[in-house]
Amino acid sequence: MLPLGSSAPAPANTSFYVSNARATTRNLIHNDGFNTLFARIQFPTSSLASLDGDPLALGDSVLVTLSADAGVYGIRFDPEGLRFASLGRPLLTFSYVRYGNLSVASGSRYADPTAYANALEVWRETSSDRWANTGGAGTALSDVSTSLQQAGHYVVAAPR
Incomplete structure (x- = not known):
């Protein structure tokens, strides 16, 4: 996992409503x-599919x-039971340009911090300490993004 640099202040947590009727963007800074960006999530209109198995309509919010x-x-x-529409998935972007500790590349299979940064992807926890690659693309030494199928734990x- 990509560590934060030792001087990085903790990002603020946030709670907000997402409505199927409108697009929503939120930043963790x-x-x-x-106000250095840690992560951004962008929900397009009609991105919410279901919550705990119950379908969500256009006017619903979570x-x-x-x-x-x-x-x-x-x-x-959270909430863990939230699933997203296949044609309108949210986009999660992590920005590590200021506080990403790329020195962890030392002693790894990567030749240097740039090679390590180019290999970074977003992973979702599927069960206790089991991870699935969700892919990801971004600007080397800056950010990595992926589309989400469901809520959960991402690194x-x-x-x-």
Whole structure:
């Protein structure tokens, strides 16, 4: 997992309503006085498919909570039972340009921090300490994004 640099202030957690009737964007920022982006999530209109198996209609909304993991680029996205429409999935972007600790590339299979950054992807926890790659693309040494099928626990990591 991509660690935060030792000087990185903890990002603020946030809760908000997402409505199927309109697009919504929220940012988790570092409390550093500069509002440095940690993660952004963008919900298109009609992105909510179901909650705990119950279908959601155009007028429905859901209270969503994003909580940053301590010390790494990761978030917990609740409620866990939330699923997204296949044609309108939210986009999750992690920004590590300022506080990403790419020195973890030392001693790994990656030749240097740039190679490590190019290999970063977003992973979702499928069960206790089991992870599935959700893919990801971004700008090297800056950010990585992926579309989401469901709420859950997501982290930035490179394959071992």
